[in-house]
Amino acid sequence: MSTLQERIDQTIANVADFPKPGIQYKDITPLFLDAKLSNEIVDAFAGISKGKVDAVCGIESRGFLYGIQIAQKLGVPFILVRKAGKLPPPTVSESYDLEYGQATIEVNETYIKEGMRILVHDDVLATGGTAEACAKLIEKCGGKVTQFSFIVNLEFLNGAEKLSRFTTDIVSLTAY
């Protein structure tokens, strides 16, 4: 019987030179074709975060997919962190670099309460720019990032280094 990590590794597709030459893109969308595997992934994430967080922040767009399911399993709020211009005010913004470009993300500042313990969830940790910007947004709003979770950590890009000043509780189900 193969492990959850082995089944994730077998299911994720590797796409060379997407979206730019030189990028080895990890396509996680085949995971969603397998309902049983997806249920196991959500259970694993929920087990990792149980009792540790008061809310889950999911990052647009791939961080929404398991993120809301994790929050619902934990019985805590799910907060959408969206690309600039998509959320109505009142919002706070943060700009950042990522493996293949630049972006700005925003969150509704009223959803994050003072001292709230927050899980930042996304599909892929690459350079860490996106997750770091999300953590900065959360701190601007008075929240505390107590955990990061990802399906995949591209360890050779050292993204976790950027995140360790928020918390060292940085989890991924697989790494390359």
Ligand SMILES: O=P(O)(O)OC[C@H]1O[C@H](OP(=O)(O)OP(=O)(O)O)[C@H](O)[C@@H]1O
């Ligand atoms: O660690 P980083 O270098 O910041 O890269 C990781 C981010 O890149 C991808 O998002 P993308 O901006 O491609 O958006 P998407 O989820 O909408 O596809 C991925 O889903 C992470 O959010």
Ligand SMILES: Nc1ncnc2[nH]cnc12
């Ligand atoms: N190599 C990669 N594959 C998939 N998503 C990513 N986000 C940033 N880098 C990525």
